[in-house]
Amino acid sequence: MNVYLVGGAVRDRLLNRPISDRDWVVVGSSGEDMIQAGYRPVGKDFPVFLHPQTHEEYALARTERKVAAGYAGFSFDAHANVTLQEDLQRRDLTINAMAEDQQGNLIDPYGGHADLQAGVLRHVSLAFTEDPVRILRTARFAARFDFQIAPETMTLMRTMVDNGEVNALVPERVWQELSRGLMEAHPARMIETLRACGALAILLPEVDALFGVPQRAEYHPEIDAGIHTLMTLNYAAQHQYTLTERYAALLHDVGKAKTPTTLLPRHHGHDLAGIELVKAVNTRWHVPKHCAQLALLVCAYHIRIHAVSQLRPATVLTILHKTDAWRRPDRFASLLRVCIADARGRLHKEKTDYPQQDHWLNLLLAARNIDTAMLASTISDPQQLATSIDQARLSSITPLQNAYRQHHSETH
Template identity: 65%
Template structure:
């Protein structure tokens, strides 16, 4: 019985990165032998065990056979006769198909170390095409390490999409991979890879449709809505924003694929087409509530938040109420952060000042500082809501007037 450290731990050690999780492969053993040594089975039909002390995963060397469509359609074969090389052959990328023995000797039968040094993601074998989750993993690893996808691997991914493998992905796995990818350092690379292989058109057709849609040239010198979306997402990553904020940055402009940018409601109404698209995406991939709400609010309100200098005090109060900013100020701050990423996610605009963010925070603060209890105590119950609104407007008006006088309102964002 031989035990090998495999996969991500070996990869990250060669990259000089800290090891977070250690996975082990056991060769020359079977389930009975593992149990007899105190290892705890993870599942009845899956050859993975937990170490009795460290609780790290130890898997019997195994091979896989495709039995049905989708990522779950596999049959495993684990036996003491399965070799380490056979086990590594079933893995996704060469950089994940390396192992170290108990003496620390590197075992690299498929050229993973060379690909790691060259910054290339390459599939280990044609069996890569049997698991559609690997398309998402390729995009996520590209975002993590900023690696290139090998040409033959990219073609294999395109073939998988054409064969309908991406259609078999289930919501939980898609969101799990998206959430991880969005939090990587080069988050926009994930979307670029998915777009290049055709998977974005299957998973996020609303975002895919943005590529090729022109932007108003006076506001967006990058011209293309899809390119601007990538730049906004990457800016959100560069600003180290949270997952809800990055997800919202990805979806903030989806309405532009349905409504030409030159007739979008820059100062009146909100993006109804975009709101519907975001709701559909959230439902499709069962997006967690915090992320879903941030994306919906950013899509609906970002244009009007940008244009605060042109708004009347009553409109400002209405936006604060409709975004529930008084009760949930942190969520409103998240939306403001997405707006900041939107403004800076443009060609040569990386350091553009965005005074609107602080101004909205000032407006929210003064409108929140009124004594609602005193107002309620002095009013007939049926007049309380109107009295609170008037008190808030009285606080907002001087702040808004001072802001309008302090900036050049003709300077568009």
């Protein structure tokens, strides 16, 4: 039995990055040998075993053969005569196809170290085209390392898209890769990579449609609605936003592709125009509820959040109701954070003031501070109680809102 450290752990050590987990390949062994040595089998599709002490994954060296469309359409050969080089050859990118022996010697048959130093993502072999998930993985690694895609690899990715391989992806794998890519340091690079190979138009046509849509230059010096979306997403990443917030940032403006444009596009109503589009994305990729809900709220309300100085107190109260800010103040705070990313995700606007955040939080605090227990002790009818609570909340926010509107009109 020969054991080798493989994949991400080798890559990250060469990059001097933290190693979160280690994967091992075993050459010259069988499943029976592994079990007799105390390893516990866990793999369903191919032999993977957990080490009896460290619980790290040890996989038998294997080759694979494409037998059907999609991610699961492979048969595997994990016999003891499979070599390390054959196992590494089936991997996606050269930077992930390196190994170390037990003495720490680097084994790099496909030039992964050179590509790592050059900042290039390159496929190992033509087997890359057999697994559509590798398009998403390559885009995710571009988002992680900000590496360039080798031209020949981009060509293969475009061929896969043209051949319909992307259509065979299952929602769970798409969301897994998209969500991980959104949490990388440069998530816009994932979107750019998917767009460059044509996959974005299939996976997220709502986002793809934003590119080339003009915006009014006085508000958006970057002009292009797709570029603005990427800038908003990058701002969210630079400021350590959560996955829920980054996903909402990605979809916040999808309605702009559906609103009429002129030489001076106003995109009036793009907030409401985007709601059904966000719902479609949420459904298509089985997006978790917490992400789906915030994306809908941001799409529907970000324009009115920005324009709070123009709202009547009653409208403010309605927005706080419809966003369920009373019961979900943390989610409302996330909505405001995405609105900040939207405001600052513009060319030369990265440090613009956003007083709306503090004002909305003050409005919410004032409305939540009313004595609902006292009202409940004196009013027994539920409908009358709800009306009285609304009246009390409105009374508490009206002075704040009127003062804010007055200040805004005087300073503008």
